Amino acid sequence: MGFKAYLYDIWEAVATTAKGMRITARYGVDPRETITLQYPEERWEPSERYRGFLHNDIKRCTSCTMCVRVCPVDCISLEAVRGADKKMVLASYDINIGRCMYCGLCVEVCPPKSLVHTSGYEMATVSRGELILHFVPEDAETVKGRVAKQVAEAAAKAEAEKAKAEAEKGEAEKAAKPADAPQAPDPSPPPKPPREEAAPFIQPAAPAFAAGNPETADAAGKKPAKETEEEPAKAGDEGGEGKE
Amino acid sequence: MLESLAISLVDAVPVLSGVPLWTITLLIMVVVAAVVLTFALTYAGLATYVERKVAGDIQARIGPNRVGPVGILQFLADGIKLLLKEDIIPAKADRFLFVLAPYLVFIGSFAAFVVVPFGVGLIASDLNIGIYYVMAITSLVVVGVLVAGWASNNKWALLGGMRAAAQIVSYEIPVGMALLPAVLIAGSLSLQDIVRSQGGLFGIFGWNLFHNPFTFFSFFLYYVAALAETNRTPFDIPEAESELVAGYHVEYSGIRFAFFFLAEYGDMFVVSALATACFLGGWHVPFLNAEALPAVWGNLFSLGVFLGKALGLVVVMMWVRWTLPRLRVDQLMRMSWKYLVPLTFFNLLGVSLWLLLFQGRGIPQMIASLFG
Ligand code: SF4
Ligand code: SF4
Numbered sequence: 001m002g003f004k005a006y007l008y009d010i011w012e013a014v015a016t017t018a019k020g021m022r023i024t025a026r027y028g029v030d031p032r033e034t035i036t037l038q039y040p041e042e043r044w045e046p047s048e049r050y051r052g053f054l055h056n057d058i059k060r061c062t063s064c065t066m067c068v069r070v071c072p073v074d075c076i077s078l079e080a081v082r083g084a085d086k087k088m089v090l091a092s093y094d095i096n097i098g099r100c101m102y103c104g105l106c107v108e109v110c111p112p113k114s115l116v117h118t119s120g121y122e123m124a125t126v127s128r129g130e131l132i133l134h135f136v137p138e139d140a141e142t143v144k145g146r147v148a149k150q151v152a153e154a155a156a157k158a159e160a161e162k163a164k165a166e167a168e169k170g171e172a173e174k175a176a177k178p179a180d181a182p183q184a185p186d187p188s189p190p191p192k193p194p195r196e197e198a199a200p201f202i203q204p205a206a207p208a209f210a211a212g213n214p215e216t217a218d219a220a221g222k223k224p225a226k227e228t229e230e231e232p233a234k235a236g237d238e239g240g241e242g243k244e
Numbered sequence: 245m246l247e248s249l250a251i252s253l254v255d256a257v258p259v260l261s262g263v264p265l266w267t268i269t270l271l272i273m274v275v276v277a278a279v280v281l282t283f284a285l286t287y288a289g290l291a292t293y294v295e296r297k298v299a300g301d302i303q304a305r306i307g308p309n310r311v312g313p314v315g316i317l318q319f320l321a322d323g324i325k326l327l328l329k330e331d332i333i334p335a336k337a338d339r340f341l342f343v344l345a346p347y348l349v350f351i352g353s354f355a356a357f358v359v360v361p362f363g364v365g366l367i368a369s370d371l372n373i374g375i376y377y378v379m380a381i382t383s384l385v386v387v388g389v390l391v392a393g394w395a396s397n398n399k400w401a402l403l404g405g406m407r408a409a410a411q412i413v414s415y416e417i418p419v420g421m422a423l424l425p426a427v428l429i430a431g432s433l434s435l436q437d438i439v440r441s442q443g444g445l446f447g448i449f450g451w452n453l454f455h456n457p458f459t460f461f462s463f464f465l466y467y468v469a470a471l472a473e474t475n476r477t478p479f480d481i482p483e484a485e486s487e488l489v490a491g492y493h494v495e496y497s498g499i500r501f502a503f504f505f506l507a508e509y510g511d512m513f514v515v516s517a518l519a520t521a522c523f524l525g526g527w528h529v530p531f532l533n534a535e536a537l538p539a540v541w542g543n544l545f546s547l548g549v550f551l552g553k554a555l556g557l558v559v560v561m562m563w564v565r566w567t568l569p570r571l572r573v574d575q576l577m578r579m580s581w582k583y584l585v586p587l588t589f590f591n592l593l594g595v596s597l598w599l600l601l602f603q604g605r606g607i608p609q610m611i612a613s614l615f616g
Contacts, residue, residue, distance in 0.1 A: 010583060017568065024567040028301040036306045 046119040051102040053120040054095050056135045060114035063088035067106035067115055075099040076106060079140055081147045084154040089147050092140040097123070098131030280357050287555075288509040289319040295562045302566040326505075329498035334397060337495065341395035345388050346496065346503035352384030353510035360517045361435045363527050363546035374435035375423055378518060379416065382473070385507065386412045389475075389482065389492050392504075396495035404491025408475060408482035411576060415472040415479075418584035422466035425459045425595040426452050426522035429604065435518075439526030451525040455606035458594035463523040465588050470515040471561060472580070474508065478568035481576055516557035517550075524553050 037044065046052065063080035075096040083089040107115050125131055136143065254268060293308065293316065300307025308315035333342055359374040361367045371377050386409050393405015427433055429452055430441035442450045452459045472479035483491030493504045520526055527546030571579065602610070 010587075017564075020567045021563060024302045024563060027304055028298060028563070034301070034306055035304050038306075038309075 046121065050119050050121075051104050051107075051117045053097055053118050053123070054100065054106070054133070055116055055118045056093055056095070057114040057116070058090050058093055058135050060112045061090060061093065061110075062112055062114075063090050064111060066109045066111065070105045070109045072103060072105065073099050073101055079144075081144050082151070083147050084150040089143065090136050091143040091147075093135040095133045095135070096131060097133050098128055281354065284354050284357050284510055284513070285506065287513055288506045289323060291509045291512065291558060292322065292505070293319045294559065295565075298559065298562045299566050302563070323502070326502040327499055331498045331500065332495075334495050336397045338395040338397065341391050342495075343500075345392035345395055346500045346507075348388030348391060349385050349507045350388075350503040350510075352382055352386075352388055353507035353514065355381045355384070356514040357510070359435055360514065361439050361521055361526055362550055363543045367436060370434055370436045373433045375427060375433050375438070375518070375522075378514065379420055379423075382511070382514065383412070383416065385511065388507075392496070393492040396492070398495050400488045400490070401492050401494050404482045404484075404488045404494070407488075407573060408492060411475065411479065411482060411580075412473055414577060414580040415469050415584070418465060418469035418580060418588045419473055421585070421588035421592050422462050422469055423518065423522055424592050425455075425462045428592075428595055428599055429455060429459070429606075435521050435526075439521050439528065442525045443528050448525070448530050449608035449612075450528065451523065452606075453523045453525075454608055456595065456598045458591050458598060459523065459606075462588070462591050462595065463519065465584060465591060466523070467515075467519055467557070469580075469584050469588070470519065471564065472576070474511040474515055474561075476508070476512070476561060477565040478570050479576060480570060481573055484570055486570075512558050512561055513554060516554045516561065519557055520550060520553040524557075526550060526553075 063078060065078065068074075068076045068078055076094070077096075078093045079091040080088040081091055102117070104117060107117055123131070251265070254263075254265070296318070297307040297315075299305075308318040311317040311321045333339060356378045358369050359367065359371050359377055361370070389408040389412075390405045393401045393403070393408070396402070426438050430438040432438065432441075438452075442452055448454075453463050454460065475482050482488070483493065488494070493501055496504060527550040529545045529549045532545065605613075
């Protein structure tokens with residue numbers, strides 16, 4: 001190493017150190033360079049298109065099972081029964097958010113746009129079972145029982161109406177033919193002549209369908225309501241007992 | 245000095261005249277030692293906090309901010325944590341040396357505080373070989389580090405200890421030669437004499453830093469070499485985390501580790517204090533003659549000025565630490581033997597020649613004499 005190179009080395013060491021220290025000084029002094037956010041106290045506003053936790057507005061959900069079918073990782077499961085007014089009633093709607101990969105396919109496919117991404121991103125649980133979001137607050141069996149009762153009531157009412165109508169018809173035939181049946185006590189079930197085949201269709205407590213994760217649904221066999229309870233129970237062994 | 249203090253104390257308080265003089269002297273010594281140690285520990289604690297804040301700022305973070313207002317009590321929390329931690333001594337360690345090493349390091353670093361000239365009269369002991377004493381006593385750190393590395397019976401620790409020894413021994417030479425210009429100018433090894441020799445001329449231009457070009461470079465050479473002697477980044481190869489886990493103190497925990505930690509910060513202060521005393525005018529208050537002021541005010545002012553300068557240099561050390569990456573071992577050795585040693589040597593030669601040629605007068609003095 002020649003003398004010139006030696007001196008140049010020294011110069012370079014001094015110059016580069018000074019340069020580096022100027023940069024760090026700028027970062028050290030300029031308060032705007034501090035980008036740390038005091039997370040629990042303040043937080044960034046997630047973007048509007050942020051795909052956070054899913055939320056299902058069950059009042060609008062039509063139980064069409066599109067979301068269940070489209071989900072690539074099978075994390076949505078739902079159970080629905082045919083209600084008294086022929087509409088499907090959700091008995092349970094669960095999303096295993098711990099398995100969800102936030103692809104957004106379910107939201108895209110939902111016809112009434114009841115399933116949406118919220119901006120939520122904070123969740124910590126002590127067991128995996130707690131990561132299953134239940135959107136129907138009641139127990140599936142309770143809902144099914146109630147719906148079955150309603151259906152049975154409606155059927156009984158229809159039956160009674162039919163009988164009454166027949167009786168009236170017989171009476172009317174007997175009598176001098178009044179204009180119409182006086183009035184239906186409840187107009188909401190249309191006073192159609194109930195068909196005979198309607199009764200077996202609305203078998204009490206028989207779910208119209210149960211859709212969900214294939215493996216767990218199969219394991220649960222004929223009791224789809226048990227399926228969602230299975231995982232929390234399993235995880236509960238590790239410490240979250242009684243969380244359900 | 246302490247004996248004369250004891251005599252004056254006896255004169256002032258006649259009740260004490262019955263007590264033997266040596267008892268009072270000893271008592272005063274203990275009090276002075278306690279005061280210095282308290283200062284040293286408080287400083288070291290706060291310095292860890294400041295260091296973390298500086299690091300945070302430089303890295304665009306915030307740094308500690310949870311314990312107390314803006315995290316100022318963090319160092320207390322850390323200290324308590326270190327005190328309460330389990331004290332682990334490895335089964336195959338050399339117990340006696342393992343226990344001894346932290347004390348050696350701690351003593352080597354904090355004994356140097358004795359001769360630090362904090363103010364006009366604020367010096368624990370104005371040894372007439374002050375600088376020599378500092379150089380000698382801080383060498384105890386090498387022994388402590390080497391002992392720690394050996395006693396841990398751990399290859400990382402041993403490597404760290406060996407490196408530390410090699411590094412500190414290498415850098416003692418440039419450190420000593422870079423300090424000599426101040427000694428030459430003052431004509432004394434006592435730190436108080438060196439500080440006194442830098443008075444006058446508005447209190448700033450009397451500094452050795454501006455005495456002549458060679459002393460100017462001397463300051464920077466000393467600072468770099470001393471930085472290496474304190475084993476701090478970019479010269480922290482003895483404890484290089486990425487190579488040696490933690491180097492010589494890898495097996496230490498709890499309060500024993502705290503000793504090493506405090507010693508590092510103590511070293512930083514000693515080095516900065518020496519640089520201040522030898523090149524930056526020590527406790528001389530700019531535009532004021534601190535010695536001519538009433539004793540209390542003079543001491544207070546000079547203490548403030550001295551601490552300001554020294555702690556400023558400590559902050560610069562932190563700044564350097566968070567700027568530069570660590571050197572390699574061979575680079576470190578090359579820097580000492582190929583660059584710092586020859587440079588400080590020529591510097592010393594230059595200062596000597598200057599003093600010979602201009603009868604010990606510096607550039608500011610010559611300019612001042614031009615105007616009468
Ligand atoms: S976001 Fe994707 S992964 Fe998550 S539930 Fe919807 S379809 Fe499944
Ligand atoms: S796609 Fe929408 S409407 Fe259909 S079941 Fe899913 S959430 Fe309900």
